[in-house]
Each structure stands twice: as C-alpha cells, then as structure tokens.
Amino acid sequence: MTRSPRTQPSRLMVTSVVAAVVITGANLAAAGIARADETPSVPPGMEESAAPPVKVDPNDPDLKMPEGGTLAPEKVLNIKSVVEDLGGEERREDSNANIKFALQAEVLFGKDSAKLSPEANSRIAAIAEEVKKQNATKVRVFGFTDDLGSAAHGDVLSKQRAEAVNKVLSKQLPTTITFEIRGYGEEYPIADNATEEGRKKNRRVEVSFPRGESS
Template identity: 65%
Template sequence: MATSVVLAAGVLTAATTASADDGPSQPPGTAPSASAPVKIDPKDPDLKLPEGATLGDPKVLDIKAVIGDEGGEERREDTNSDVKYALQAEVLFGKDSAKLGSGAKARIHGVAQEIKKEGSRTVRVFGFTDNLGSAAHGDVLSKQRARAVDDVLERELGDSGITFEVRGYGEKFPIADNATEDGRKKNRRVEVSFPRGNQG
C-alpha cells in the first residue's frame, strides 16, 4: 500500500491539497495481487539450495487487518505501513449529494484523531461511486465528496503542514459487485488513508 505520488502543488504555509486531476490513474492499494500459489511437493529436488547458495535477507511481510462495523458503514484496513478508512457515502451524504449530513462530521473527526495519533504528514482522500448514472456524473460527484471530507479534515487538523491528496475516481475501482444494491452501496464511499507512525 505504500506508494510514491508526484504532486504538482505550490508551497503553502498551511496544508497543501493536490488537485483531483494531477495524480495517479489508480488509487494506491488497487494493484492486482499475486495469483494463488500452486501445491508444492516438499520432496522436489528443485526446492533445495544449490551447492554454495545462501538464503536472502529475511523481511517483514506487510500484513493487512480489516475491521468493519456491523452495518458495513465503515471499514478500516491496517497494514504495517498504512491505515485506510472506507466511509460509506450514505453515512456521510444525502442521495446524489456532496453536502455532508449531520452525523458525518463526528465520523470524520474520529479519522482526524487517528491521523494526529499516527503523526502522518500525507493524507489521501479518494471518492468513489457506483456505476448507476453516467460515468461523467460519477467522476464529478466523487471529486465533490472527496473535497467535502477533505475540507473537514483540514479544519480538524489545523495548520499541521500535512499534504492532502484529493481525488475522485467515480465508478472506477469498485470493491464489490455493482450488479446488486448491497454491492453498489459498498462502492459508494470515500477512502481516507495515511501512513502510520511518522512514515510519511
């Protein structure tokens, strides 16, 4: 999930916000994972090290933990390097709207407190929609929703020197099947992600 992102942004004394159009074509963490392993024969002679060979340095695997609430309204993913919240649009906004609802600011406040706790210097706020309606409308709505969440985060975090990357991806990168209402509901989301423990 750790990625490098090139930003075209000026120097500001407060927080910096990246435009929705100047970033990567896909959000971090959406690259396809490796294919399923094949069954391995432990007696296969090719599994033995050749004469004089040594093993490479050990490395810590990036383990992901996913926690979701019962209603599926919020999901948190933790890895060794990043924290990502996926907040369902229905919890934050009215239907087809980018205006935050009454309970949205409390949820975003909780995310802001976690960002402070981790001491993160970069925060990514990405909006996504389902595939209903036109793709162009979804692109605009997802950007507006991401900006609405970003506005609250920036106010909550104050003059902290954090760089904010704000983008809308519309119906691209669904996390569930758009053929069902349950799946579409999961796809209508705003993701807030940030490095953990002063890693970025």
C-alpha cells in the same frame, strides 16, 4: 439518466487478508491545506506488488528445494487487516505502511448530493484524531461511486464528495499536512456492483495516510 450496471470484477470484503501490495509515495503539493494535481493512477492499497528488496539465491544450499523445483516470482507481502463496523458503514484497513478509512456515502451525504449530513462531522472528527495520533504528514481523500448512472457523472460526484470531506477534515488538522484529493468515480470497486449491498459499499469516501510515523 440511469443505466444498467456494467460487468466489472468483484472485490469482496474479507475480515483479514494477506495482500501483495506496496504503498507508494505520492507527488504532493506544497505544505498546508493543499491539493496535488499529480495524483496516483490507482488508490493506495491497489498497486501492483513491487520488486522485493532482497534477491533470493535459488542455489543457496540452505534453501530446501525439491528435485526439479523452481522458485516462484518474488513479491513484497504486506499484511493487511480489514474490519467493517456498523453494518458496513465504516471500513478500516490496516497494513504495515498505511491506514485507510472508508465511509459509505449514505452516512455522509444525501442521495446524489455532495452536501455533508450533520452525522458526518463526528465521523470525520474521529478520523482526524487517528491522523494526529499517527503524526501523519500526508493525507489522501478519494471519492468513489457505484456503476449506476453515467461514468462522467460519477467522476464529478465522487470528486465533489472527496472535496467536501477534505474541507471539514483539513480544518481539524495541522496546516503542515499536505492533502491529496481525487474522485475515481466507479473505478476500483471493493464489492460486487451487481447487488445493492455491494453498490452501497462502493459508494464511499476513503481517507488514507501513512502509519508508523508516531514515535
């Protein structure tokens, strides 16, 4: 059964942005091909900014403040670049702490299906190579849908799609890596669900992992 899209905040793609985000650690399951039941409440890159590690002294004589001026609340700034390839079929986000790939569902699955297409294997293999290059030990695989159809159906389908991608990905990576799989359904859109172009971007599977663990 199809229902009309609900009005939700739009998250439009930009080629390069500065975002106040902090990638938090996850409560992960035992090592190996495992799934964690305790998953983050929001996907990586969408958390609220954490408190900065250093407190700024507003009375510091070296701090040039205009008369009557005050300091804004401190934030942790994380530089993030966003690049889309192949007409938006693949989206890569690089931040100081994290790498995230988003693959549109249409290039991985048939309509309303969680069965991977033949083309999906090569795209997942490319992500596996990047995971190994970064020497990552934790990988998150999260599924998302647009806001058409029921929310319950979207939750189930997005989880099934994340599991399908993880099944192929995990076979190409060391057994010491811990995996975290979740379906978020229509939550956390990255584009406007009011247009088909936006909904297409929101129907996706994201694979994210820490960067900088390589020597």
